[in-house]
Amino acid sequence: MKKTFIFSALLILLLGGARPAGAQQEVNLLIKDGMPAIAFALPSFAASGPAQAMAAEIHDVLEADLKYSRIFQVLPKSYYAYIKTLDPRSIVYKDWESIGAAVLLTGEVSLAAGGDIVFERNFYDVKSQKTIIPGKRYQAKKTDLRYLAHKTADEILKAYSEKPLFTSKIAFVSNRDGNDELYMMDYDGANQTRLTFNKVTDYTPAWSPDAAHIAYMSYQQQTAGIYILDVYEGKRTAVSLRGGNFSPAWSPDGKKLAFSSTFEGNAEIYVADIEFGPTRVGRIRRLTFNPSIDTAPTWSPNGREIAFTSDRGGTPQIYIMDVDGSNVRRISMGASWNDSPAWSPTGDRIVYVARVDNLFDLYVYSIRSTSFQKLTETNARNESPTWSPDGRHIVFTSNMKGGTQLWSVDLDGANLRPLTAKGDNKLGDWSN
Amino acid sequence: MKRIMILALVCFTALAFMSACKAKTQPTPPPPQVKEQPQAEKFVPPPVTKPALSEEELFMSKSLDQINKEKPLAMINFDYDKYVIREDAKPILEGNSGWLKKWKSVKILIEGHCDERGTEDYNLALGEKRAKSAYDYLTALGIPAERMKTISYGKSQPLDMGKDESAWAKNRRDQFLIIEK
Known part of the structure; x- marks a missing residue:
């Protein structure tokens, strides 16, 4: 039985895409190419x-x-x-x-x-x-x-030299207790725990690489500021409170925080040094200089590049720049609205959201082949993707079953399943 | 028969006589004494001379909540994925600027909002751009920059939960909140 199983798995590998439909449920292939x-x-x-x-x-x-x-x-x-x-x-x-x-x-x-x-x-x-x-x-x-x-x-x-996955946490935003607050849960949706307790909206959480801190935006005193929350001590540090501040993203070494801010007038991408650990903010450097929107930064895992969204070409599209702001090049094509890039921890892919015919779906861009592939197809609004630590799974926000919930899907589109059910839940961010 | 008639007549006369005598003995009750009522003095309270509130005093007596409920500053709408001030928004902003020039102490928060057909990240920046457009327009009309502040709520606070263009069109907006007076 097992022999035939392995044999058929190998056969399917050899045949590539031409797999019989019936075998699909029986055989679970590793996403990493070439190994059953x-x-x-x-x-x-x-x-x-x-x-x-x-x-x-x-x-x-x-x-x-x-x-x-x-x-x-x-x-x-x-x-x-x-x-x-x-x-x-x-x-x-x-x-x-x-x-x-x-x-x-x-x-x-x-x-x-x-x-x-x-x-x-x-x-x-x-x-x-x-x-x-x-x-x-x-x-x-x-x-x-x-x-x-x-x-x-x-x-x-x-x-097996794989990145630990199962003790990781997913931070997200939920209105289950009234207004939008930060929560976290296990990778499988268990142990949903509230993290912030205030009357204002807390938004766009982002885990620090050591999974001890969350950078997020919060509407304190009628200002959209960026803060860092010490998850286990509950302490909060302000990073940027002038202008509007959005979409924080930690550098892979945890020493810098990229975000979009309008404190000089227009939405530009800045990088703040978190020099003395995540409780003190140092120098803040500007990376983009043009009159259009620049936002939603995400770091390459080697820390050398940042992908982001810009409407400098007339519509929101995904670009990559070097970490000093130079060498900007556009990667998204086709759709008139592309946003929310998330660089895979394996470095070779970027998942993002594209709007086509009023539907929002996730697309995976391959850096090596410069091609992209559609990941979700649910006739709904799928957005805010975030990678699992091993780069094999993606959690995202969707209204496919009514309401707004977090869903998990594998990189090949398999194992689509909801993680949340109580209230509206969105803006998931998966820890390392 | 005749005798009976005479008897009845006698009896009748006798009865009539008796009742007449009785009436005479009864004293007539005195006429009710009419007390002289004192003339009611009409009391006219002196008009409470509420100090006529000037328009300004009236304004200052209201809470920010009350003023905001009266919506003295109208909102403006935007086209999809756009943050330029539309032609139909210009007279509204001129009206708003007139009101702000009248109430010189007022400070406002310009809130930029988006419809749900955008992604969270980009909409936060887009809402800020929309708020900034109104801010720039009002500045050009002479409203000092320090009286205005901008904020973006992205698509998190829709006015209309509908899923059609009329709802989306309403949700793509700037609102003007009075935060100080």
Whole structure:
């Protein structure tokens, strides 16, 4: 079964686009070209008594993470019925190989003193019969089961030199409690937490690279200013309060903040030095000089270029400039309205919003081939895209099901799913 | 028969006589005394001489909220993805400038708004441009710059939640909020 699965996956790779429609659901290919997903065995975790429900929760969250990764193909539970029940102390690797497993994760959950739980996990390569990463025991509170699962999934990603994804956070704006305030949530929409508490509108959050601070705009005292919020201490620092200030974006090293401001009269892009950590603002430098709108900056991951929106050609279009403001070139074509560029963490793509026939859809621009591809097609308004840390997923705002909600989609258009439901939710920004 | 008639007559006469006598003995009640009413003096309260509020005093007595509710400054609209002042907006801005020249202490916030057919980022900048256009126009009409401030709300505060051109046309606007007087 598994052999044919791998074979068909290879076949599909060879055939390129000409894949049979029926195979599409069965085969989950890695987005990274040329490598099929790794067959992952994740049998139920050992537990007894009240620990069983907790073991099940950790297992299910971990399974959802692995599926979302697009790197692993989690084996169907039914396969495990064909082999002997797992004994973590003497694993019969031949059995696991026989059902097509490439890797195996075993887990055990038990209760510890003080109401905590202990989770022990081991991760094996089935063929070589060796552990891929050293076994580990965690003690955690019962309320942190999801986090424990995400942490485990991130360790697995790291073992494959992938960027951790599952403990990342998505900041966003919601009006669920009255007016627009900042919130954050887990990558999968769980643990939605309010971050700002005031009567004014807080808008366009942007995570610092260390995911400890959020730069955002806030309408304090009838001024659209840019502030930095220390997420875990709650402290707030003002960056720019003169004129109107929009669309903050951190440099990849976290030492600079690009934003658009009208403090000299016209909407231009500026870069502020956040020299002494994110609580003190240093020199502010201007990068654009023309009478049109320049806004929505986004940094290339190497920090050398900035993509942005400008209407200098008559309509809003996406441009790239060097980080000193020189060498400006336009990249978006076709549509009469292009905006909200977001540079992928892998550096080779820029996702942006284009308006065609009154519909807004996401397009992915490839820097190498200078071509673009439509990502969403939902007959709605899809906007404000933000990349997952690994560049395989995109979260965006859409009104496709009425209301305004955050949605997640994979780079190949698969796995479209909503993340929010309460109130209107928008302007997501995914942490590193 | 005749006798009965005579008897009845006698009886009648007797009764009549008796009742006449009785009436005589009854004293006639005194006529009701008519008390002389004192002449009611008409009380006319002295007219409360509310000091006639001058227009200015009246204006100053109102709260900012009240003044803003009266909408002394009309809003102006814009074309899609445009921030140039339209011809139909010019007389409105001239009217607004006249009012601002009359009330010289007033300071205003010019709010730029956009319709939903734009993206969040660009609309924030576009709203600011629209506010700035009115700011420049009013400056040219002689309103000192320090009396005006601009802000953009992008598409976050639509007036009309409709999904058609008439709603969008209303939402692409500048509003003038009085923030000081």
